[in-house]
Each structure stands twice: as structure tokens, then as C-alpha cells.
Amino acid sequence: MGSRIQKVLLVGEVIVFALSFSSGLLGRWFSRKVNNLLRRNRSNGDLKEEPGSRSIVIVGASYAGYFAAHLIATALPKDSPYRVVVIEPNSHFHFTWVLPRFCIVKEEHKAFIPYGPYLVGTSVRWVKDRVATIERGSVKLRSGGAIPYDFLLIATGSGYGADNGLPSRVGAEDKAAGLEQLRGVQTRIEQAKKVVIVGGGAVGVELATDAKDAYPEKHIILVHSRQAVMHRFGPELQAAALKGLQDLGVEVVLGERVQGEQIDGHVNLSSGRKIECDFLIQCGGQKPSSETIRTLSPGSISASGHIRVKPTMQIIDETLPNVYVCGDVAETGVSNPNSRAAADNARTAADNIVCAVEGQLPKYHYKHHWAASGIKLTLGLHKSVVHLENEKAELLFNVKEKRLDLMSGQAWRHWSVSPFEDVSEPHISESSDESLAKK
Ligand SMILES: Cc1cc2nc3c(=O)[nH]c(=O)nc-3n(C[C@H](O)[C@H](O)[C@H](O)COP(=O)(O)OP(=O)(O)OC[C@H]3O[C@@H](n4cnc5c(N)ncnc54)[C@H](O)[C@@H]3O)c2cc1C
Numbered sequence: 001m002g003s004r005i006q007k008v009l010l011v012g013e014v015i016v017f018a019l020s021f022s023s024g025l026l027g028r029w030f031s032r033k034v035n036n037l038l039r040r041n042r043s044n045g046d047l048k049e050e051p052g053s054r055s056i057v058i059v060g061a062s063y064a065g066y067f068a069a070h071l072i073a074t075a076l077p078k079d080s081p082y083r084v085v086v087i088e089p090n091s092h093f094h095f096t097w098v099l100p101r102f103c104i105v106k107e108e109h110k111a112f113i114p115y116g117p118y119l120v121g122t123s124v125r126w127v128k129d130r131v132a133t134i135e136r137g138s139v140k141l142r143s144g145g146a147i148p149y150d151f152l153l154i155a156t157g158s159g160y161g162a163d164n165g166l167p168s169r170v171g172a173e174d175k176a177a178g179l180e181q182l183r184g185v186q187t188r189i190e191q192a193k194k195v196v197i198v199g200g201g202a203v204g205v206e207l208a209t210d211a212k213d214a215y216p217e218k219h220i221i222l223v224h225s226r227q228a229v230m231h232r233f234g235p236e237l238q239a240a241a242l243k244g245l246q247d248l249g250v251e252v253v254l255g256e257r258v259q260g261e262q263i264d265g266h267v268n269l270s271s272g273r274k275i276e277c278d279f280l281i282q283c284g285g286q287k288p289s290s291e292t293i294r295t296l297s298p299g300s301i302s303a304s305g306h307i308r309v310k311p312t313m314q315i316i317d318e319t320l321p322n323v324y325v326c327g328d329v330a331e332t333g334v335s336n337p338n339s340r341a342a343a344d345n346a347r348t349a350a351d352n353i354v355c356a357v358e359g360q361l362p363k364y365h366y367k368h369h370w371a372a373s374g375i376k377l378t379l380g381l382h383k384s385v386v387h388l389e390n391e392k393a394e395l396l397f398n399v400k401e402k403r404l405d406l407m408s409g410q411a412w413r414h415w416s417v418s419p420f421e422d423v424s425e426p427h428i429s430e431s432s433d434e435s436l437a438k439k
């Protein structure tokens with residue numbers, strides 16, 4: 001009974017969270033409109049600076065950086081001296097949510113959403129490059145150049161470490177190479193009889209259940225070092241995930257690690273057990289990409305590798321008040337990093353940068369709300385569970401999935417592109433390659 005009441009309270013909290021979230025957005029929209037009106041009057045007598053003479057540089061354009069770039073570019077008045085400079089090495093937005101799915105299902109092109117239409121405005125410059133190091137007042141690019149900044153937003157996320165590949169991340173910057181990687185994994189799984197998947201977090205569970213659902217005749221083994229899959233979540237989700245795996249016939253091996261590589265059709269486990277395997281796939285955790293700031297501000301990097309921030313999303317370093325951080329790379333105490341939390345704190349950073357360029361002090365504070373850590377976990381091709389929890393209770397809903405590509409169409413529309421139209425160069429050359437291959 002007690003737990004029943006806790007669940008009811010949890011539902012109430014989720015509703016309050018949803019309402020307060022939208023009223024917060026409305027309040028900010030309104031205050032921005034008023035500010036724009038006031039500014040128009042204020043700037044009449046001021047000395048005008050050339051438009052484009054000052055820069056807000058955003059490093060990384062994913063859930064956090066791309067969203068923040070959009071918010072800032074739309075908030076800047078037309079005659080603002082500031083422009084937004086986005087630096088991003090990837091040719092397309094990588095829709096991470098569907099990467100495990102497209103290691104099985106051959107709709108991989110849907111994971112690459114064209115950049116561009118979401119960022120309209122004359123005050124935006126796009127630089128396809130990677131930031132090598134951040135310095136005081138400028139960033140150094142991999143290609144050698146430097147770009148000066150008046151304000152900097154670091155949104156480099158996670159994943160770009162030693163273990164940077166599928167199924168968690170696309171280890172390639174250009175779409176054509178990314179598609180090739182996904183197709184490579186699809187083929188390896190298709191050709192294998194015994195697949196060992198390492199890591200029982202969301203990515204490992206989703207990949208294992210999809211693989212077994214698509215290929216019931218294959219032996220799919222999930223090896224996880226902890227005593228439960230989805231160990232970072234509550235026991236109800238752990239149990240639901242385990243049941244989903246077992247119902248499909250995935251073999252789940254807990255409390256074991258895989259030693260070394262797969263050789264001669266087998267792998268060794270830490271207990272000494274040997275299991276047959278002709279394809280091994282790692283679903284390891286993601287590391288925050290904070291290297292770019294290490295030389296300039298080593299003290300701002302936490303033990304976990306995140307960049308420590310103030311509630312305003314400014315970097316914790318007092319000598320760098322014009323440097324902001326958002327998304328997965330920021331230390332915000334989120335136990336389950338996710339796109340929603342990344343976008344929430346990106347909004348705080350963007351709003352504060354808009355305040356700061358107007359000469360005001362940053363006034364918005366980010367506080368993680370547990371409801372933003374809800375998760376939808378697929379358990380095979382047609383089934384998902386949606387899960388929410390606070391410290392006292394968990395809520396779990398079973399969902400039937402109608403679409404193999406999950407929310408791909410919605411994601412394209414969210415980033416202002418009609419699904420699945422890609423007129424960019426890499427796509428054109430990719431599809432012509434494909435038609436050649438078929439001949
Ligand atoms: C397989 C998988 C499935 C997921 N599923 C879900 C889900 O269903 N729901 C959910 O809410 N969340 C999900 N997540 C989590 C979600 O993807 C992350 O929380 C989110 O991507 C964080 O966004 P971000 O913008 O902070 O960073 P990232 O998405 O990590 O992006 C960082 C960006 O910065 C760029 N970058 C990095 N270094 C540099 C540099 N030096 N110079 C320039 N650019 C740089 C990268 O190219 C990249 O575009 C999933 C994650 C994975 C890996």
C-alpha cells in the first residue's frame with residue numbers, strides 16, 4: 001500500500017514538473033520580448049558596433065550545442081554586433097538514440113540528420129572542424145587556424161575517447177563513412193552465429209534484444225560486470241530489462257568480464273569460463289570530452305572527467321567568466337545523462353549568454369530535475385518500457401512500438417528537416433555509390 005501511495009505521489013510530481021517546465025519557458029519568452037523592445041529604444045543613442053565584430057563561439061553541435069546555437073541566434077537582434085560561430089566536425093547531426101537499432105535494422109541513413117535549416121539567421125557562421133585546444137580569448141582548430149571569442153560555449157558531450165565506436169557512437173565525421181560503419185556492423189552480426197555483447201546498460205540491452213528478436217536462431221550472449229543489467233536504475237527497471245532479454249532468449253551472464261579480444265571463435269570470461277563467439281561487440285560507457293580545456297583550466301575538470309560549472313552554467317573558473325559549458329560534458333549531477341537534461345541546461349546557458357551580451361549578469365540557474373532522467377528502453381523490435389523514478393518510487397509503462405525506426409521521423413522534424421530528405425553532398429555520393437554497387 002505504501003509503495004502504491006508513493007507511486008501516486010510520483011505521478012503528481014511528474015505532472016507538476018511538466019507544468020512548471022512550460023510556464024518557465026513562457027516566462028523566459030515573455031521577458032525576452034520585453035527586453036528586445038527596451039533594447040531597441042536603448043540602442044538608439046548608443047555607439048553602434050559593426051554587426052559581426054564580436055563572436056559567441058559554440059563548440060559542438062549536438063543536443064546541447066545545436067539547440068543553444070538556435071536559441072542564441074534567434075534571440076540576438078538583427079543589428080547586434082555579435083554573431084554565432086558553430087564549430088563541429090561532423091557533417092550531420094548524429095541521432096544517437098537509434099544507433100543500436102540501426103546496427104540491426106537497415107535504415108541507417110535515418111541516423112544522420114542534415115545540419116542547417118534549424119539554424120537560420122544572418123548572424124551564424126558554421127565551421128566544419130574540431131577544436132584542438134581552448135585558449136584565453138580564442139580556440140585553436142585541428143586544421144591549424146584560430147577563432148577568437150567574446151563568449152564561448154563548450155558543448156562537446158561525451159564519447160570521443162579511446163573506445164569511440166558503434167553501437168554507442170559513430171566513429172566517423174562524414175556521413176558516407178558513418179553509413180559504412182553501420183553497414184559493417186549489420187553484416188558482421190548477420191554473418192555471425194554467436195554474438196557476445198559486452199555491457200548491460202541501455203545500449204547493450206537494446207542491442208542484445210534487437211539482435212535476438214531479428215535473428216532468433218543466433219546465440220546472443222550479454223555479458224555484464226555487475227550483478228544486474230541497467231544497474232544505474234531502480235530494481236523494477238532492472239527486472240523488466242532482464243525479463244525482456246530472457247523472454248526473447250538472450251543468454252545473460254552477470255558478474256563477469258570478458259578478458260581480451262575474441263580469437264579463434266571464442267572469448268574468455270574473468271571466471272575462467274570460455275564461451276564460443278564469432279563476433280564481440282563492446283557497449284562501454286561514455287567518457288566526457290573535456291580534453292580541450294585541460295591546459296587552460298585543469299582545476300575545472302572533475303574526477304569523472306566532466307567540466308565543473310556554476311548553476312549559471314559558467315565554468316567554475318573565476319578567471320573565465322565568459323566561458324559557459326552545457327550538455328553531457330558539464331558536471332550537473334545527472335546520474336543518467338540524456339538528451340533532455342542536456343537540452344535543459346543548454347537553455348540555461350543560452351539564456352545567460354543572451355543576458356551577458358546585453359551587459360546584464362547571468363540570472364538563470366540550472367537545477368536537474370529527476371523527471372528529466374526518465375528513459376525509454378527498447379526490448380526487442382516492437383516493445384519498449386518507459387521508466388521514471390525518484391528516490392522513493394518507480395513508474396514503469398509497457399509500450400508497443402509500431403515503427404522500426406522508432407522516433408527518427410520526429411527527430412528530423414525537431415531539427416527542422418523533412419524526413420528523410422537529405423540533399424547534402426555526402427548523401428548524393430553515397431546513394432550513387434550504392435546504385436553502382438547494385439549493378
Ligand atoms: C547509443 C545511445 C543511445 C542514447 N539514447 C538516448 C535516448 O533514447 N534518450 C535520451 O534522452 N538520450 C539518449 N542518449 C544520450 C544522449 O545521446 C546524450 O545525452 C546527448 O547526446 C548529449 O548531448 P550533448 O550535446 O551534450 O553531446 P553529444 O551528443 O555527445 O555531442 C557532442 C558534439 O560535440 C562535438 N565535439 C566533440 N568534441 C569536439 C571538439 N573538440 N570540437 C568541436 N566539436 C566537438 C561532437 O562531434 C558532437 O557533435 C543516448 C546515447 C547513446 C550513446
Ligand SMILES: *[C@@H]1O[C@H](CO)[C@@H](O)[C@H](O)[C@H]1NC(C)=O
Nearest residue numbers: 034036037038039040041042
Ligand atoms: C520606445 O520609444 C518610443 C519613442 O521614443 C516610445 O513611444 C515607446 O514607449 C518606447 N518603448 C519602450 C518599451 O520603452
Ligand SMILES: *[C@@H]1O[C@H](CO)[C@@H](O)[C@H](O)[C@H]1NC(C)=O
Nearest residue numbers: 259260261262263266267268
Ligand atoms: C583463453 O584462455 C586460454 C587458456 O589460458 C588461452 O590459451 C586462450 O588463448 C585464451 N583465449 C583468448 C581469446 O584470449
